Each structure stands twice: as structure tokens, then as C-alpha cells.
Amino acid sequence: LSSLNSQMAWKVEPWGAWHVTLQDHRYRVVLHGQANGEPATVRVPTLNGLEFACWDTTRGDLQVEVWQRSRSTPEQLLLKAQSHLAGLEVGGSGWDRPWHFLPKNGQKSHVAR
16 A cells, blocks of 8 residues: 555554554555453653553454455455464553544545555
């Protein structure tokens, strides 16, 4: 997804659920992560040195779907994969409610390559 017309939307819970959708005129990619257990607290670099400021698991459930898009035909599923050993994390301060970005109609969110 390298088009300047790509769109990205996400919703990340303070802990336990991640949902990201990326799309352009050719493809749509959907990532959904779920952590069922308690997170491990991890030290991460900060301005004050290494501090416990991140929550992490390497036993997350992750589903990935890649869809081919076309104006003339319905979307076609190209890939569906899952893992029960996904690395999932959140971190930083102020992580007490969901973090999300949903573009408004006509608004583009550029996806970095």
C-alpha cells in the first residue's frame, strides 16, 4: 500500500484488542489482535532512561486478511492467516481509554511505505 490515496483506520484498546484497516484502490488489509491474558510490563526508553511504561505479550492472537479490490467485481480474499504467538503491545502515558482514528468522508490518511 504505497499510494498517496491510501487510507488507514485503527482502534486500539488500553489493553486486549487491536483493530487496524489499511486500503487503497487495489487492496484492503485488516489486522485484528486480541490478548486474552494479563500483559507483561516492559521497560522502554524515555527521556528519564529506561522505565516501565509499556505493556506487552508474545502470546496474542492475530488475524490478518488481505483483500483485492476492484471497481468492477466484489472484493476477493487473497490471504487469511492467524497466529497465537503474536507480539502485541501498548505503551506510553495517558493510556486509559481507546485510541482510534477513523477518517471522515473524503479525508485521506497517508500510509507510509
